Amino acid sequence: MFLALDQIGLRYPGAAQAQQANSPSSSQAMARGQRRGAVEALSLSLVSGQIGVLIGPSGCGKTSVLRCVAGLERLHSGRISIAGEVLADAAMGRHLTPEERRIGMVFQDYALFPHLSVADNIGFGLRHLSRPARAARIQEVLDLVGLAHAAKRAPHQLSGGQQQRVALARALAPAPRLLLLDEPFSSLDVDLREHLSQELRAILKASGTTALFVTHDQAEAFAIGDVVGVMHQGSLEQWDAPYDVYHRPATRFVADFIGHSVFTPGRIVQSEQGPAVLTPVGSLMDAEACALASAYPGGLCDVLLRADDIIHDDLAPVKAQIERKVFRGADFLYTLRLSTGERLMAHVPSHHDHHVGEWIGIRADVDHVVTFAKQASVVE
Numbered sequence: 362m363f364l365a366l367d368q369i370g371l372r373y374p375g376a377a378q379a380q381q382a383n384s385p386s387s388s389q390a391m392a393r394g395q396r397r398g399a400v401e402a403l404s405l406s407l408v409s410g411q412i413g414v415l416i417g418p419s420g421c422g423k424t425s426v427l428r429c430v431a432g433l434e435r436l437h438s439g440r441i442s443i444a445g446e447v448l449a450d451a452a453m454g455r456h457l458t459p460e461e462r463r464i465g466m467v468f469q470d471y472a473l474f475p476h477l478s479v480a481d482n483i484g485f486g487l488r489h490l491s492r493p494a495r496a497a498r499i500q501e502v503l504d505l506v507g508l509a510h511a512a513k514r515a516p517h518q519l520s521g522g523q524q525q526r527v528a529l530a531r532a533l534a535p536a537p538r539l540l541l542l543d544e545p546f547s548s549l550d551v552d553l554r555e556h557l558s559q560e561l562r563a564i565l566k567a568s569g570t571t572a573l574f575v576t577h578d579q580a581e582a583f584a585i586g587d588v589v590g591v592m593h594q595g596s597l598e599q600w601d602a603p604y605d606v607y608h609r610p611a612t613r614f615v616a617d618f619i620g621h622s623v624f625t626p627g628r629i630v631q632s633e634q635g636p637a638v639l640t641p642v643g644s645l646m647d648a649e650a651c652a653l654a655s656a657y658p659g660g661l662c663d664v665l666l667r668a669d670d671i672i673h674d675d676l677a678p679v680k681a682q683i684e685r686k687v688f689r690g691a692d693f694l695y696t697l698r699l700s701t702g703e704r705l706m707a708h709v710p711s712h713h714d715h716h717v718g719e720w721i722g723i724r725a726d727v728d729h730v731v732t733f734a735k736q737a738s739v740v741e
């Protein structure tokens with residue numbers, strides 16, 4: 362492994378971690394004196410050239426992980442290494458300074474020097490090079506980010522997106538072993554974010570840079586990452602290919618956090634073709650991955666149904682009433698209620714424009730059947 366975080370933990374001195382404030386179970390744990398840290402026993406790894414993305418709700422510890430890797434925080438526990446070199450090891454008391462780590466960083470506020478040209482901003486970290494070598498490297502990264510024409514401009518003469526590309530070029534210029542990016546596009550508008558996230562991936566791949574990226578935005582995470590990690594209360598719940606995070610969520614939290622979905626009650630039975638899950642929208646099969654009936658008492662479980670698993674089909678025998686609808690351009694996000702009371706969500710093409718209160722036919726088309734142990738909060 363190129364980058365390895367092994368069971369890292371971080372506690373901010375004297376901080377009551379805000380992330381736990383809304384969680385009854387954690388406040389009980391805190392009352393028992395088991396206060397959790399901002400990062401708890403978190404492990405992840407990247408091979409050289411891979412892009413990892415951390416997502417999770419506000420306060421879950423994403424930035425704290427980057428700060429640990431950058432060397433801005435001392436580990437409470439665990440170990441971080443790059444290409445076999447140990448950067449930090451809590452047990453050994455080892456902690457390399459940020460400068461010693463040779464890691465690049467790009468943050469939300471581009472923090473370009475306003476009085477320096479684009480080229481001089483990029484050359485700032487290259488003062489150890491000879492003048493010609495520095496000029497050549499500046500040209501190289503300007504070409505990489507598509508800003509060769511803007512070398513002599515001042516940052517304020519560039520758009521937000523261009524400024525962020527300069528910040529990226531500046532971070533890439535010293536050829537860091539690893540690049541850390543913390544919500545670099547969060548102050549940009551949605552269209553630009555989408556465009557820049559594709560561009561960023563292409564730039565990182567072209568330069569063979571290993572990167573760890575933090576975002577709130579799931580679409581951005583899926584567009585950029587080779588591996589996506591979902592964090593919750595300081596822990597990493599899943600670290601996996603984007604496809605698997607979406608289709609094979611490892612925990613109930615990941616299933617709930619990613620995409621639009623609901624949990625609906627189900628019962629797993631053994632059929633001739635394998636296990637089948639009986640749900641209010643019909644029987645679901647996934648011979649490859651479905652849990653066996655014996656996995657849960659009486660086979661009773663909660664089934665994950667994503668909005669894109671529910672198809673609007675007027676010929677379907679199952680009917681649902683539209684409770685809410687949100688126009689999203691290409692489709693509507695319908696919140697539906699079955700006559701038995703269960704709620705579902707469905708992405709429906711926007712030319713299927715039905716009124717709130719109308720009953721429509723639906724069926725489930727589920728490739729990956731994901732089940733969890735029953736939880737009392739699911740409407741029966």
Ligand SMILES: Nc1ncnc2c1ncn2[C@@H]1O[C@H](COP(=O)(O)OP(=O)(O)OP(=O)(O)O)[C@@H](O)[C@H]1O
Pocket residue numbers: 373374376377378379380381399417418419420421422423424425426577
């Ligand atoms: N310097 C600090 N001192 C004390 N507590 C801190 C400090 N920085 C962060 N925390 C706390 O640590 C927890 C994790 O914060 P962190 O910034 O890593 O979360 P995040 O997932 O990046 O959040 P966001 O998405 O809102 O930026 C939060 O409860 C936060 O309040």
